[in-house]
Amino acid sequence: MLTKINHIGIAVQSLADAVPFYRDNLGMAFMGTEEVPEQKVTVAFFQIGESKIELLEPTSDDSPVAKFIEKNGAGIHHIAYEVEDIEAAIARLVADGARMIDSVPRNGAHGARIAFIHPKTSRGVLTELCQMGH
Numbered sequence: 001m002l003t004k005i006n007h008i009g010i011a012v013q014s015l016a017d018a019v020p021f022y023r024d025n026l027g028m029a030f031m032g033t034e035e036v037p038e039q040k041v042t043v044a045f046f047q048i049g050e051s052k053i054e055l056l057e058p059t060s061d062d063s064p065v066a067k068f069i070e071k072n073g074a075g076i077h078h079i080a081y082e083v084e085d086i087e088a089a090i091a092r093l094v095a096d097g098a099r100m101i102d103s104v105p106r107n108g109a110h111g112a113r114i115a116f117i118h119p120k121t122s123r124g125v126l127t128e129l130c131q132m133g134h
């Protein structure tokens with residue numbers, strides 16, 4: 001069902017502050033930024049091997065990432081796994097009793113279709129499924 005880790009999401013207060021560390025000090029390949037209004041975040045992506053690091057800055061106080069930072073501070077926010085068929089993956093998880101945050105895919109960055117599994121199901125890790133546009 002899962003084909004690879006697409007990205008690891010890291011919540012940050014400020015992309016302007018965080019991007020130079022990942023780009024210049026760690027030397028990761030910076031892929032640019034994108035606002036994703038549906039999720040109330042602006043993200044910066046870095047390629048690392050076959051996967052990516054996604055820095056997430058909240059765009060409003062009621063963003064899920066703003067709430068996370070308020071509670072925990074900046075840090076690892078979610079892991080995103082790539083799937084070939086997101087509807088089939090959701091249906092299988094629902095049938096197995098998983099608590100889905102999204103039972104219908106939403107719009108993610110880079111034109112991906114995404115769905116989150118609640119961290120209470122995935123043992124304390126907020127988990128994103130993503131199907132890339134082909």
Ligand SMILES: CC[C@@H](C(=O)O)C(=O)SCCNC(=O)CCNC(=O)[C@H](O)C(C)(C)COP(=O)(O)OP(=O)(O)OC[C@H]1O[C@@H](n2cnc3c(N)ncnc32)[C@H](O)[C@@H]1OP(=O)(O)O
Pocket residue numbers: 009036039041043054056064065067068071076077078080101107108109110112114116118119120124125126128
């Ligand atoms: C850029 C777009 C896209 C992409 O293409 O990659 C993205 O990555 S968008 C990323 C931002 N979007 C989201 O996070 C959407 C999904 N998240 C949510 O719906 C909510 O954040 C949530 C996970 C349902 C939590 O919201 P809420 O219930 O309102 O917050 P609480 O603080 O009350 O949390 C309840 C419970 O869950 C634990 N929790 C919350 N967030 C995380 C997390 N990131 N990782 C692990 N655990 C998390 C929280 O600690 C609470 O636990 P208890 O205290 O034990 O009850």
Ligand SMILES: [Co+2]
Pocket residue numbers: 007009054078080128
């Ligand atoms: Co993500």
